[in-house]
Amino acid sequence: MTSSFETRAIHDGQAFDPTTGAVVPPIYQTSTFVQDGIGGFRSGYEYGRSANPTRDSLQTVLASLEGGSHAFSFASGLAAEDSLLRAVLSPGSRVVMGNDVYGGTHRLVNRVWRPWGVDLVTVDMSDLDAVRAVVAAAPTTVLWVETPSNPLMKISDIAALASIGHDAGALVVVDNTFASPYIQQPLALGADVVVHSTTKYLGGHSDTLGGALVLQDAELAEKVGFIQFGVGAVSAPMEAWLTVRGIKTLGVRVDRHSENAQAVAEAVVGHPAAAQVFYPGLSSHPGHELAARQMKRFGGMLSVGLAGGAAAARQFAEATEIFQLAESLGGVESLIGYPTAMTHASVIGTELEVPDNIVRLSVGIESVDDLVADVVQALDRVQ
Known part of the structure; x- marks a missing residue:
């Protein structure tokens, strides 16, 4: 069977x-x-x-x-x-x-x-x-x-x-x-x-x-x-x-990761501090239809481009309370990172160099209301 x-x-x-x-x-x-x-x-x-x-x-x-x-x-x-x-x-x-x-x-x-x-x-x-x-x-x-x-x-x-x-x-x-x-x-x-x-x-x-x-x-x-x-x-x-x-818990975890990430992405869209939101679950994402065909869910990862540039991105990455500033991803806890100086520092100066206004979020399985509130309050603090 x-x-x-x-x-x-x-x-x-x-x-x-x-x-x-x-x-x-x-x-x-x-x-x-x-x-x-x-x-x-x-x-x-x-x-x-x-x-x-x-x-x-x-x-x-x-x-x-x-x-x-x-x-x-x-x-x-x-x-x-x-x-x-x-x-x-x-x-x-x-x-x-x-x-x-x-x-x-x-x-x-x-x-x-x-x-x-x-x-x-x-x-x-x-x-x-x-x-x-x-x-x-x-x-x-x-x-x-x-x-x-x-x-x-x-x-x-x-x-x-x-x-x-x-x-x-x-x-x-x-x-x-x-x-x-x-x-x-x-x-x-x-x-x-x-x-x-x-x-x-x-x-x-x-x-x-x-x-x-x-x-x-x-x-x-x-x-x-x-x-x-x-x-x-x-x-x-x-x-x-x-x-x-x-x-053993991959399925239930990823379902929750995906639901939470969708909610966070939708909450960030339209915030004056956010110039771009990179999440395939958004209909505005250029790969949305392909992702819907190729993937069962849209996953727990998203990135945000800050309108205020590098300084705003660093400020946002250091302003969250539930999202912890750390490298890695995919854990039950939510993490936030600044790829330019963290996960992708080795590609500075190459074609892969990440724009310095990008912040990456690994959305965990905590309360979705708490996660959304945390991201919004951090964006509200960006000058």
């Missing part, structure tokens, strides 16, 4: 402990495993870097929720991205990515991979003609898509981009961190690989760090698995267990 998303999120990879009957499987907090004679691995377990039952449980549910055949859990989202790139890039390879991606992703390719002979080109992924022109200009190894994008919330057509990428012989990768598998299913839309910072919505409680890759192709999975084993950037048992714990 094929279960619904919410049921799989709770049960896949989470069989009760057969020894004690514990509903929640134990954390296998061990670095090594006793062998039944030399080379006689019990259930395939040898050493914590190669495999661990707690990490396997996380990988099982990740593959299930993203509709993939293989999933890999890493120490961070960037570790996941780097391992994928190690598996597919070589000197002379070319990566095409959006001009509004997470600053750390751009930094990884621009500062780590380019010196090794990898070419990087950025383009507006919401402009399909521009993407076609860029991938046609030279052989492209990887087409890297992030939708919704960070922090300007651009919506890119995954199915169309997958077609463009595959026609050019490129591997199509989608960063699904902002949406989560509850909202968006990139593999079903034609993508080859899904990447996550599991630190965000999947973990959901700002208490664990991790990353993941989910894919279908067995040959690529073998390469990624070897890189993960050989390099060793695996998630620890406690981190994996906490992420599984978070995933």
